[in-house]
Amino acid sequence: MAAVRKKILILDDEKDFVLMLKARLESIGDYEVVGLTDSRDMVKCLHEFNPDVILLDIVMPVVDGLDICDILNNDSVGAVTPIIIVSGLDRESDKLKAFKAGVVDYIVKPVDQKKLIAAIDKAVKKAPGD
Amino acid sequence: MGRKVKKGRDVNFEKRLRILHEVGNDLSRSDSINTLCRRVVELGRGRLGFDRLSIWFVDRDPRYITGSYGVNEKGRLRYEIGERVLISGDPAMRKICANRTHSVLETGVPLRDHQANAMGFGSHAIAAIWNGKEIVGYLSTDNLLKGMPITDHDRDVLELFAATFGHLYSLKKTEEELHNAYSRLKEMQYKLIQSAKMEVVGELASGVAHEVKNPLGIILGGVEYLSEKVASKDGKVKMMIQKISDAVMRADNIVKGLLDFSKLSKLDLESHNLNKVINDSILLIKHQVDKRNIAVVRRLNKNVPKVNIDKNKVEQVCVNLMMNAINSMPDGGTLTVLTRVDNASKKRRYVIVEITDTGSGIPEEILGKIFEPFFTTRRNNGGTGLGLSIVRTIIDMHGGKISIGNRQAPQKGARVMLKFKVN
Numbered sequence: 001m002a003a004v005r006k007k008i009l010i011l012d013d014e015k016d017f018v019l020m021l022k023a024r025l026e027s028i029g030d031y032e033v034v035g036l037t038d039s040r041d042m043v044k045c046l047h048e049f050n051p052d053v054i055l056l057d058i059v060m061p062v063v064d065g066l067d068i069c070d071i072l073n074n075d076s077v078g079a080v081t082p083i084i085i086v087s088g089l090d091r092e093s094d095k096l097k098a099f100k101a102g103v104v105d106y107i108v109k110p111v112d113q114k115k116l117i118a119a120i121d122k123a124v125k126k127a128p129g130d
Numbered sequence: 131m132g133r134k135v136k137k138g139r140d141v142n143f144e145k146r147l148r149i150l151h152e153v154g155n156d157l158s159r160s161d162s163i164n165t166l167c168r169r170v171v172e173l174g175r176g177r178l179g180f181d182r183l184s185i186w187f188v189d190r191d192p193r194y195i196t197g198s199y200g201v202n203e204k205g206r207l208r209y210e211i212g213e214r215v216l217i218s219g220d221p222a223m224r225k226i227c228a229n230r231t232h233s234v235l236e237t238g239v240p241l242r243d244h245q246a247n248a249m250g251f252g253s254h255a256i257a258a259i260w261n262g263k264e265i266v267g268y269l270s271t272d273n274l275l276k277g278m279p280i281t282d283h284d285r286d287v288l289e290l291f292a293a294t295f296g297h298l299y300s301l302k303k304t305e306e307e308l309h310n311a312y313s314r315l316k317e318m319q320y321k322l323i324q325s326a327k328m329e330v331v332g333e334l335a336s337g338v339a340h341e342v343k344n345p346l347g348i349i350l351g352g353v354e355y356l357s358e359k360v361a362s363k364d365g366k367v368k369m370m371i372q373k374i375s376d377a378v379m380r381a382d383n384i385v386k387g388l389l390d391f392s393k394l395s396k397l398d399l400e401s402h403n404l405n406k407v408i409n410d411s412i413l414l415i416k417h418q419v420d421k422r423n424i425a426v427v428r429r430l431n432k433n434v435p436k437v438n439i440d441k442n443k444v445e446q447v448c449v450n451l452m453m454n455a456i457n458s459m460p461d462g463g464t465l466t467v468l469t470r471v472d473n474a475s476k477k478r479r480y481v482i483v484e485i486t487d488t489g490s491g492i493p494e495e496i497l498g499k500i501f502e503p504f505f506t507t508r509r510n511n512g513g514t515g516l517g518l519s520i521v522r523t524i525i526d527m528h529g530g531k532i533s534i535g536n537r538q539a540p541q542k543g544a545r546v547m548l549k550f551k552v553n
Contacts (some may be wrong), residue, residue, distance in 0.1 A: 016348045017348050020347075020355065024354065027358065087345030088340040088342075109350075110346045110350040111347055111350070111351060113354055
């Protein structure tokens with residue numbers, strides 16, 4: 001019986017980054033990936049796709065990643081879905097804000113694939129209901 | 131007869147008052163408190179006719195006075211004519227303090243030299259120097275050298291002279307304090323401007339770094355994806371992909387260096403012992419030292435005073451410099467770190483940190499460029515050239531100094547000296 005693939009939702013305003021990351025994760029074979037570039041599609045996609053983990057950028061137009069964390073914390077599905085930040089911001093203050101907002105991990109771009117996979121697997125294991 | 135004598139004395143007194151007025155004008159042109167005090171004694175003797183004259187200032191401990199300019203028992207002008215003495219040990223000064231009077235004249239009293247040795251008996255007058263609110267010192271005269279009697283008129287002239295001096299002293303002190311405050315303000319303003327500039331540079335660097343990281347992430351991710359898909363026997367393609375990957379990592383290191391710069395706008399200052407910072411830094415590089423067969427020698431002075439530093443940043447400096455030393459000794463060698471105190475300057479002490487190695491040294495022709503941003507001789511080994519420019523910025527922000535050079539022949543290797551101010 002084939003192993004169930006983990007579902008990953010990516011939100012980043014950089015279209016090429018989303019395409020690249022999606023292709024990399026899907027090529028491993030363990031993941032089913034949906035990529036978004038517009039945060040307005042987030043909540044709808046969340047309820048339809050029901051991901052196991054969300055990979056979220058911080059610096060985005062209109063609504064930034066930390067504001068989205070607040071929105072997700074108040075959503076029935078979002079509140080129980082682990083969030084991993086994937087951002088170019090490398091300052092301690094940004095990481096602190098992110099963890100205070102409830103994220104479970106913080107990966108700095110450019111992304112080290114092994115680190116990302118380890119973070120995803122850890123987050124999925126720890127998710128409520130597992 | 132009595133009237134003639136009195137009239138003669140009045141004329142003489144008036145003449146001395148006129149001279150006092152001229153002396154006051156002369157003294158007002160003094161450019162410092164030091165000059166003012168010296169001129170008081172010179173003019174007091176030369177123009178107003180006092181025998182010996184000396185100035186004593188009330189100490190920070192108001193029970194004591196300390197001698198300023200004066201005349202010794204041989205008639206020579208001296209600075210710091212006396213050590214601290216208790217006011218209560220001088221009957222005349224006691225009288226002034228107790229009675230709140232301005233001057234006292236005593237005759238037939240023991241006279242002393244500047245070391246308080248008895249020199250016979252004579253007359254002694256003393257007048258308080260007021261700054262308008264309180265007594266800041268005493269102007270004292272006696273007749274040790276010429277033996278001429280000191281009269282009530284002399285005492286009155288001394289009192290007026292002390293009043294003039296007190297007024298001018300007060301003005302000069304205020305002037306000097308204003309000047310010092312202005313200098314401190316200018317220095318603070320300069321530091322604020324520099325800090326604001328650094329903050330702007332920091333924000334800019336942070337913004338640029340963030341924007342660059344996105345395309346770097348795409349390139350690196352794409353390269354990793356391609357390297358998995360390319361057939362393993364195509365060695366040249368794999369090599370090319372590896373080179374792209376290496377170039378991306380190098381660009382990422384430069385971005386990290388820029389981000390380091392962006393964090394330099396503020397220092398988190400606390401009092402630390404530099405020996406501890408050095409020991410912590412050596413712990414961080416231990417693995418590199420063990421790997422390359424390098425001996426570490428510590429000569430850390432136990433008595434170095436604490437300094438106000440941003441510990442994390444200074445540790446970053448030490449690690450950077452030690453790693454440079456280690457990299458210059460690929461076949462092993464000795465890394466020596468020492469600390470000492472520099473007491474050479476009277477105004478300020480410094481703690482010196484020296485880091486030396488036994489490596490290849492630094493070519494003379496590049497010594498002038500090593501602190502330039504992006505200058506590196508190790509570009510092919512991942513060097514970005516930002517390390518020493520960041521090191522110097524951190525040291526500058528601490529108000530310290532850094533110098534780098536080669537050790538004196540026949541010794542091989544380089545020597546770095548850091549200087550930190552002791553507060």
